[in-house]
Amino acid sequence: MSESKLVDLALRLWPSVRDRGVVDDPTDLDRLIDAQGLPGAPGVERGLLYTFACFAPDVAATFTLPTGERIEDDATARFVAHLLVTRTLLGVGLAVDERVAGALTEAHALSWVTSTSDHGQPPVALALSLWLIALDPLLDSDRPLPIEWGADLFNDVSRWDPDKRLFSHYDVREDALDWSTYVSYDGSRHAGVSRWTLMEPLLRMASDDRARLALSQLFGADDSGERAPASAMLERNRIAELMRAWAGATPR
Numbered sequence: 001m002s003e004s005k006l007v008d009l010a011l012r013l014w015p016s017v018r019d020r021g022v023v024d025d026p027t028d029l030d031r032l033i034d035a036q037g038l039p040g041a042p043g044v045e046r047g048l049l050y051t052f053a054c055f056a057p058d059v060a061a062t063f064t065l066p067t068g069e070r071i072e073d074d075a076t077a078r079f080v081a082h083l084l085v086t087r088t089l090l091g092v093g094l095a096v097d098e099r100v101a102g103a104l105t106e107a108h109a110l111s112w113v114t115s116t117s118d119h120g121q122p123p124v125a126l127a128l129s130l131w132l133i134a135l136d137p138l139l140d141s142d143r144p145l146p147i148e149w150g151a152d153l154f155n156d157v158s159r160w161d162p163d164k165r166l167f168s169h170y171d172v173r174e175d176a177l178d179w180s181t182y183v184s185y186d187g188s189r190h191a192g193v194s195r196w197t198l199m200e201p202l203l204r205m206a207s208d209d210r211a212r213l214a215l216s217q218l219f220g221a222d223d224s225g226e227r228a229p230a231s232a233m234l235e236r237n238r239i240a241e242l243m244r245a246w247a248g249a250t251p252r
Contacts, residue, residue, distance in 0.1 A: 002064070003059065004061070006031070006035055006081070007063050007081050007085075009032065010032060010081075010084040010088045018091060023092055032052065032089060033100075036049075036052050036053075037051070039053060039056070040078070041078070042079045042110065043110065043153050047150070047151025047154075048109075049102060050099060050102030052081065052082045052086070054081035054085065066231070067232055068229060069193055082103070083125065084128070086104055086107055089103070090135040095135075105146055105147055108145055108147075108167070109147045112167075112175050115159065115161040115164070120159050123192055124192050127193045127201075133205070139169055139173045140169070140170060143168055145168065147165070147167070177205065178210065180211065180214040181210045181217075184221075195218040195219075196235070199219065199239055202214055202215050203215065203242060
């Protein structure tokens with residue numbers, strides 16, 4: 001459990017969404033959508049319209065992922081919470097809803113289309129944003145992302161290049177897969193996020209050579225000295241089972 005009812009809801013709905021693409025009560029999805037654009041949402045005070053407010057502005061945002069990573073930085077926790085809600089809505093097929101499409105677009109705007117080498121986000125946020133790419137029905141499309149560059153937030157030229165403002169779904173996918181391959185070679189490159197968190201969305205993109213390479217590198221890594229609560233270890237073992245099945249079906 002976290003200090004956010006919306007984070008708890010998104011995480012509670014996720015297993016059914018992940019495995020079956022459905023939720024038992026669609027009104028739960030309305031509860032998530034209703035948090036869009038409210039105070040406390042990432043970037044809303046500087047012009048973003050589609051991010052989700054999972055924490056009130058005066059609350060220190062922090063929570064623990066099912067795989068055991070504790071997120072204590074306020075800005076990171078707010079952004080990751082936005083990713084978790086967006087992931088749930090995409091997973092049930094709501095990409096056709098302009099509010100969900102906007103949430104996806106602004107998530108990419110806050111990470112993959114930045115001009116900085118680290119994308120302006122810690123590895124835990126980038127790892128979870130891989131889900132948004134894997135679930136995007138337009139991930140292979142060269143359709144431009146409809147980013148509203150007029151938001152005051154994007155005046156920060158240290159993060160966004162004013163001369164490069166045209167990005168497609170395909171561009172984001174390519175950048176994310178390149179990053180995944182890069183971090184898979186060295187655990188220090190994805191400090192703060194377990195390899196298990198990285199692997200599961202990459203399994204959804206395993207038709208790509210880079211995803212397969214990253215999966216092989218991550219699965220072969222050694223984190224035997226790493227400790228986490230039993231619930232997190234059970235979650236990691238669930239992903240390990242998926243990986244073993246994938247590895248057994250993949251030609252060598």
